[in-house]
Amino acid sequence: MFPVSDDNPTLRTPVxxxxxxxxxxxxxxxxxxxxxxxxxxxxxxxLGLVPGELTHLARVGDGVPLGVFQGQSLACVVDREPxxxxxxxxxxxxxxxWGHLIGNSLYLWVFGxxxxxxxxxxxxxxFYLLTGVIAALAHVAVSPMxxxxxxxxxxxxxxxxxxxxxxxxxxxVRTYFPPIFLFRVPAWAVLIFWFGSQVLAGLPxxxxxxxxxxxxxxxxxxxxxxxxxxxxxxxxRNADYIRRRRLGADAKVVWA
Numbered sequence: 001m002f003p004v005s006d007d008n009p010t011l012r013t014p015v016x017x018x019x020x021x022x023x024x025x026x027x028x029x030x031x032x033x034x035x036x037x038x039x040x041x042x043x044x045x046x047l048g049l050v051p052g053e054l055t056h057l058a059r060v061g062d063g064v065p066l067g068v069f070q071g072q073s074l075a076c077v078v079d080r081e082p083x084x085x086x087x088x089x090x091x092x093x094x095x096x097x098w099g100h101l102i103g104n105s106l107y108l109w110v111f112g113x114x115x116x117x118x119x120x121x122x123x124x125x126x127f128y129l130l131t132g133v134i135a136a137l138a139h140v141a142v143s144p145m146x147x148x149x150x151x152x153x154x155x156x157x158x159x160x161x162x163x164x165x166x167x168x169x170x171x172x173v174r175t176y177f178p179p180i181f182l183f184r185v186p187a188w189a190v191l192i193f194w195f196g197s198q199v200l201a202g203l204p205x206x207x208x209x210x211x212x213x214x215x216x217x218x219x220x221x222x223x224x225x226x227x228x229x230x231x232x233x234x235x236x237r238n239a240d241y242i243r244r245r246r247l248g249a250d251a252k253v254v255w256a
Contacts (some may be wrong), residue, residue, distance in 0.1 A: 001189055003110045004182070007172040011245055014113035016121040020128065021105055024153060027093045028101050035098055038074070041066040045076035046083070048149030049091040051140040053084045057148075058147040078147050088136035089129060104153045110173070111157070111164045117245060118167055119236050127236045131159025131228045138224025142205055150218045155225035158198075162229025165191040167237065198222045213221035 031047075032050020033039025045066060063075035095101040116124040135155020165226075169188035176182050202219040 001178075001185075001193070002176045003107065003191070004174045004176050006114070006168075006174065006187065007184070008109055008114045009170055010113050010117040011241075012117055015114045016128075017108065017112040017116050017178065020112070020125075021108060024093050024095070024101070024105065028095055032094065035221065037067060037069045040096070041069065041074045041076070043094055044096065044149050044151055047087060047094055048076075048151045048234040049085065049087040049136050049139070050076075050149050051143050053078055053080070053147075054087075054140055055144045056080075057145040062147045064147050064149070076147075078148055088133045091095045091136065091149075091151045092132040092153050092156050095153070096151055100152055102159055107157045108153065108160065113159050114168060114171075115160050115163045118238065118242050120238050120241060123236050123238065127159065127163070127229075127232065128156045129226045131162075131232065132156030133180040134182070134228040135159065135218075135221040135225030139218040139221035142202075142220040150221070152218075154218070155221040158222045158225030159229035159232070161167045161191050161227040163236070166230055166233045167242070195223070195226050198226070
């Protein structure tokens with residue numbers, strides 16, 4: 001199921017949420033060539049998060065296939081470049097496909113605008129980046145030897161979803177159930193179902209022979225980001241903004 005929108009209006013324009021979306025799409029179009037195979041492979045390899053490069057547990061020179069371009073096989077080779085230490089942040093703004101980008105953008109818009117409205121713009125940006133880094137470290141902790149590059153905003157967005165669960169569990173979320181069904185579902189149901197599915201998908205990676213192999217989706221980054229959001233929202237929320245939101249909602253009920 002996919003969230004499409006929520007019944008949770010904001011008091012202020014979500015400038016930072018929009019800015020993050022614009023930046024993410026700009027990186028996709030200008031740096032990653034809108035999915036051009038060569039540009040995509042170079043960006044993912046050079047700027048993606050590779051757990052084994054951070055831990056130095058992957059051997060330098062080991063290669064990971066990244067597809068074929070004009071008849072030539074592409075591979076990402078483990079290195080020890082200084083930029084590797086910045087990849088937990090840089091990789092947040094990279095994606096692996098159009099579907100990956102569109103899906104993350106939808107989740108960020110549906111849940112991010114209200115979380116921003118409850119924190120303020122500067123706090124929201126700090127929260128987004130911090131939960132994204134914590135998510136990346138969770139992935140590294142589970143797959144410390146992996147030579148596979150990881151990209152995407154999913155970890156940071158998972159943090160936003162965890163924060164939304166704590167702030168607005170009873171808000172109705174319009175949710176699409178393929179192929180044609182659209183229902184209003186309480187946010188807590190959507191978010192707990194999503195989190196549970198991530199945990200179930202991630203449990204096999206905890207087996208001894210699975211720990212250091214990426215399963216294609218960094219589910220432990222999702223889990224780590226979500227838990228970070230649940231915990232950190234108490235530090236980042238702005239009580240005055242939340243009070244104003246509640247007063248605004250009460251006023252709309254009175255005038256309805």
